[in-house]
Amino acid sequence: MNGAVDRPLDITVDRSRPGTVVLVLTGDCDYETAGGLRDAAEEVLRLRPAPRSLTVDMGGVGLCDSSGLSAIVSVWQLTGKAGVSLRLIGIDDRLMNVMEITGLDGVLADALVPDPEAAGRSAN
Amino acid sequence: MRETGRRPGAASALIVTSPHRIPEPPPGQAAGRHVPGAAVGASVLRALVEDGPALVVCDTEGGVVFRNSAAETLVPRLRDARRLASPGVPQWLSEAHARGAATAEGPAGDREVTATRSPLPDGLTAWRLADVTEERTACRRLADERGRTRFLALASARLLASLNRSKCLQTTAELAAGQLADAAVVVAPAGRRRMTLTGAVAGDAPREKSLPAAADVEEVPGLAEALAGFPPVPSRWVDPALAPQWLLPPGFGELGSLVVTPLPGNGVPAGALVLLRRAGSPAFTEDEEVFARVFAARAGAAISAAVLYADKNDTTEILQRDLLPPPLAPVEGLDLEGAYRPARAVERIGGDFYDVHPCTFGEGEEGTFVVLGDVCGKGPGAAVLTGRIRNTLTALRQVESRHDRLLRLLNDTLLRRQGADARFATMVLADATPLGHGRVGLRLTSAGHPAPLILRGDGRVEEAETRGTLIGVVPSVTSTTWETVLEPGETCLLFSDGVTEARGGASGNEMFGTQRLSGALAECARMPVRAVVERVEMLTAQWLGGNEHDDIALLAVGAPRGSHLTAVDGTGRGRYTG
Known part of the structure; x- marks a missing residue:
């Protein structure tokens, strides 16, 4: 590859707010790295006591390809089964556009509602 | 001498042939009673010679005048031999002696032996023999x-x-x-x-x-x-x-x-x-x-x-065979051209696919069913799902022609599959029906896939207004179908995101994008479908500039230019009788 540099995906787990775990993603979420997001979510859902909600902060994500989307869908399915509410924040226009094309914006509508707490936090 | 203990009788081997006799030691100078500082006596010399390495002393004629016990051990026949050239004494030794060689070597019984000549006074020659069997082995x-x-x-x-x-x-x-x-x-x-x-x-x-x-x-x-x-x-x-x-x-x-x-x-x-x-x-x-x-x-x-x-x-070959699009057979009243450029790296081979089936829509309306899609992910998992989707669609298409119902059936089938994961597929379905006079009716439905682009005769590029949910993830999917008519020479391009997401350009990392694709298409107005596909392929390749890429699939459906001239009275096959 000349130029198109793949970045790894860093996932930071933020548990500073009670009942909520925030996964902060930085890097590319693609075929090679998307598995990490799924694994991280599974780990969060194994926590006891279980968190009430999981927030995935995609603000630091550069590229998100179909495998990345698939990982997001996985996380949505896993949280749904576990009864944990999911929020996706920091989604850029391009990714939002892809979500619109694929119809995922409808599927993930609940998760895409801006989180007042997260919004409040970033305003601080 | 007898204490050297080489073997019984060995001491007698210090054969002394007159006149080369080493004198017996005088009494009192026997071993162990040597007086310090005195000259070394004959008995000491005897002991040295007898105890030393194998030695044979010969005269110029090849007569053996002396051999020590080590020599006899190595070549037992030397004991009785009066001449070197005797039976049982290695021939190579006597030959070496005769021709005056400095060294020689050869077998002696089951041993390998080397011989080195040393000249002695009185025209005598000493051959020092060494057993080199172990070393040579x-x-x-x-x-x-x-x-x-x-x-x-x-x-x-x-x-x-x-x-x-x-x-x-x-x-x-x-x-x-x-x-x-x-x-x-x-x-x-x-x-x-x-x-x-x-x-x-x-x-x-x-x-x-x-x-x-x-x-x-x-x-x-x-x-x-x-x-x-x-x-x-x-x-x-x-x-x-x-x-x-x-x-x-x-x-x-x-x-x-x-x-x-x-x-x-x-x-x-x-x-x-x-x-x-x-x-x-x-x-x-x-x-x-x-x-x-x-x-x-x-x-x-x-x-x-x-x-x-x-x-x-x-x-891999079997899997890839399922990924490869079929060769496109000519269809009357319709121009079709496809291009499929699989990812170069094997691990990037994904699930782009397209298929073309002749079929009947509703009331005996004949046409062509086209699907172009993309299964998310790469590798064998994606390949298997691609095969499954293509087979399922081909079968379902026989019983259901309405796109929304077809997609719902396909979605249900995929959701019920064993070990369902988050792997999904996006696709565009298209029904193309020749309407006569070179016009082609198009019904387009996207299921989570980038909408097809339509290139009009005047160079305008329209995006098909269709949208729908991707397949294989959620229990209920919805879609909207969009209909249009292609006039002769107009083209509809179905493509995978391998085109729009091709990364390259000046920075090497920019996406080709829908805008550029539209722009490229606009320059292809009224070109034959083959030229349109080749042009888009070429521009994408240029954009990539050698970068790795995912699968790229293109399929153009065109209304043939000028074919209406023959279609006007084209009643031969009764196709347009409606």
């Missing part, structure tokens, strides 16, 4: 060992040069025949029931044949065990008379001896190596048998690697 062993190491290195290099099973078997047979035997046969399983015999006679090209139907590996003692692999069977001697004819390479001649060695594989044995020597060739030594096993271990590893690779390759 060690050297030969080392040379052998080096030769074998060289052979193994060469064998490894040749065996690893190819991942082709047949080639590996042939190389094994060829190397074994050249180095270890007169001929070699590699017996290896090929599939569940077949066995192949790859035979090579030293110096000839190897040949592969199937094990004859009437033949049984049990006929060769030790072969069935070697092929069974476990417990590991040691190579064993086999009565050559028991070996069946089918084992011998053609023209081999009479068999003298054979060795059967297992070719250990990766868990499963790779086969067996049979080494053959002709009657008259030396039989296999234990050493050779051990070495054959060392070679067989390397060959077995190479063969099983080749077999594994072939298996994996077969699997």
Whole structure:
């Protein structure tokens, strides 16, 4: 590859707010790295006591390809089964556009509602 | 002297032929009573000579005038020999003496001996003899060992040069025949029931044949065990008379001896190596048998690697076959052109696909059903799902022509599959119906896929207004279908995101994007579909500039230019009678 540099995906787990775990993603979420997001979510859902909600902060994500989307869908399915509410924040226009094309914006509508707490936090 | 204890009577071997007599020591100067500072006496010299290395003293005529006991031990016949040229004394020594050579060497009985000449006063010559048997054997062993190491290195290099099973078997047979035997046969399983015999006679090209139907590996003692692999069977001697004819390479001649060695594989044995020597060739030594096993271990590893690779390759090929789009057959009243550029790197091969089926829409309306899609992810998982989607769609299309219902059925089918994961697919469905006069009716439905672009005759590019949910993730999917008509010369382009997400350009990391694709299309107004597809393909390739890319699929549906001229009265097949 000349130029198109793949970045790894860093996932930071933020548990500073009670009942909520925030996964902060930085890097590319693609075929090679998307598995990490799924694994991280599974780990969060194994926590006891279980968190009430999981927030995935995609603000630091550069590229998100179909495998990345698939990982997001996985996380949505896993949280749904576990009864944990999911929020996706920091989604850029391009990714939002892809979500619109694929119809995922409808599927993930609940998760895409801006989180007042997260919004409040970033305003601080 | 007698205390040297070489052997009984050895002391008398200090044969002294007058006049070269070493005088007996005077009494009082016997061993152990030497006076410090005094000159060394004859008895000391005697002791030194007698106790030293093998020594023969000869006169100019070759007469033996003296030999010590070590010389007699080495060449027993020297004891009684009056001349060097006597029976039982090595001929090479007397010849060396006669021609005045400084050194000589040769066998003496079962020993290997070197001789070095030292001139002595009074025209006498001393030959110092040394037994070099051990040293020479060690050297030969080392040379052998080096030769074998060289052979193994060469064998490894040749065996690893190819991942082709047949080639590996042939190389094994060829190397074994050249180095270890007169001929070699590699017996290896090929599939569940077949066995192949790859035979090579030293110096000839190897040949592969199937094990004859009437033949049984049990006929060769030790072969069935070697092929069974476990417990590991040691190579064993086999009565050559028991070996069946089918084992011998053609023209081999009479068999003298054979060795059967297992070719250990990766868990499963790779086969067996049979080494053959002709009657008259030396039989296999234990050493050779051990070495054959060392070679067989390397060959077995190479063969099983080749077999594994072939298996994996077969699997990949089968999977890829399902990924490859079909050749497009000409359709009357419709121009179709597709391009599929699979990802170069095998691990990036994903699930872009397209299919074209002739079909009937509703009331006998004939046309063509087109689908272009993209299964998320890459590798075998994506390939399997791609195959499943294509098959399911082909089948469902027979019973359901409405796009929204078709997509719902497909979604239900995929959700019910075993081990359902988050792998999804996006696709565009298109029904193309020739309307006569060169016009083509289009029904387009996107299921989570980038909407097709329509290139109008005046260069405008429209995006099809269709949208829908991706397939395979959620229980209920919705979609909207959009209909339009292509006038002669107009084109509708279906594409995968491999085009719009191609990363390259000036920065090397920018996406090609829908805007650029639209722009590129606009320049293709009224071009034939083939030219449109080629142009988009070329621009994408230029944009990539050699970067890695995902699968890229393009499919253009066009209304033929000018074909309405023939379609006006085209009643021959009753197609447009409606």
